[in-house]
Amino acid sequence: MRIGLLGTGPWARAAYAPALAGHGSLDFVGVWGRRPEAAAELAAEHDVRAYDDVDALLGDVDAVAVALPPVIQAELAVRAAAAGRHLLLDKPLAIGVAEGRAVAEAAERARVASVVFFTTRFQPEPEAWIGEHAATPGWFTARAQWLGSLFAGAGPLTDSPWRREKGALWDVGPHALSVLLPVLGDVRRVAAAVHGPADTVHLVLEHAGGASSTVTLSLTAPSAAAGADVELRGEAGVTLLPRSADGAVPALTRAADALLTAVRTGRAHPCDAAFALRVTEILAEAETVLGKDVG
Template identity: 40%
Template structure:
């Protein structure tokens, strides 16, 4: 399959570009970026305009801010291209809905890069939950990524903070563990550290979430703990690198395209997670 990348930020260099280059069943056709000089070292052709890139490929992978992604992905979908979307899939819920409508109209396959879902340690954890009635769960993601480092210069991450960037990952895992998130019960945000404390409803169960990307901790902390009649299960392992997760994602994306069967992490999944984000924002959390 011929795939091109839109965007040349840290994610393109760390995960998408290397994984596409190394995959035996993919031709990494090229990249388009608003700042073409940032794309020079991705080892592929740098296109002068986005339309030329879209026309040259079968699928487009995105590594751009969510507000930009919604517009450009719709452009690709209108030309019948499959899409690999970053999370969150759009800047607003309305844009996310329009994007999913475009996927449905095009009749193509989509996938959202919920990276940790493609790690073997995550899959082992989720498989261990089968056959039990879990009563509650907690999800935590704490990092200092916005205090310094390659992602700290990302404007959309600085503005959206942990809720927009790592929130979808944690919401997704809790949704898998306890069943679909149906509502947001409460939220609180510490502005200085951008620490979100959120309570989620899952039908007849609840989970709690703590998120921050401005907490000085190294390495980052990702922990999901589930409790119930099966005792306690914990996921705290992040040893699988993002590029390896992306390789597995590509394998499953190709299989989805081949069979015509939407993946569990399709754009529809992205819309569900965007709905959760919107419910958090609508509660207007008290600040400290």
């Protein structure tokens, strides 16, 4: 399957381009970016074509991978789907519900496959744990903490404008929800949402299966306190989400495998655009409740 990359930033360089270039069943065709000089540089690193025109790239591929800020991703994903191109997207799908719905509807209308890269869902140990515990009844409650130290120091994503604006809720919130939803069921209601230090937020969620969960999210935690943990408690006892040694590139390789499988079989992947839209809707509801907390 011929695939092109939209985006030339740190995430595209560190994860997407290496994963696409190293995949045995993908033909990595080329790169488009908002800065032509960056596209040329990244394309040269992987011996592919740099495109000045995004429509020209869409005309040469079967699928696109998008490593761009969510506002730009949503617009280009709709454009790619309308051109009949399959979609390998990043989280969050979009910052607004209307934009996320436009992507999901465009993919459905064009009958193209979509996979959204929620990292944990494509790491083998967490993926197996989620599958096992989703089939286990009787969960009573869950606790999820996704604490990053992105804003506590310097790094390639530290100055990301959309992360600065939207904070942990929208950056790491999708990761927590991607684990909780398949196990506890859809979120029926964001029962509470309050601010903590800096961009930290605390959520209380009511799930359709009857369980409740608490979620703590931050990009400003001290580096010594950073990490991700999910704990389930129920009739089966207490269990913790296992950690994975796999980084972003192996996980993205599996996400690309999932896209290929969805294209071949015609069956939607659990982390498709429709699922990512639901995550977007929950985050938007939480943001509304947080606004009331400020008031």
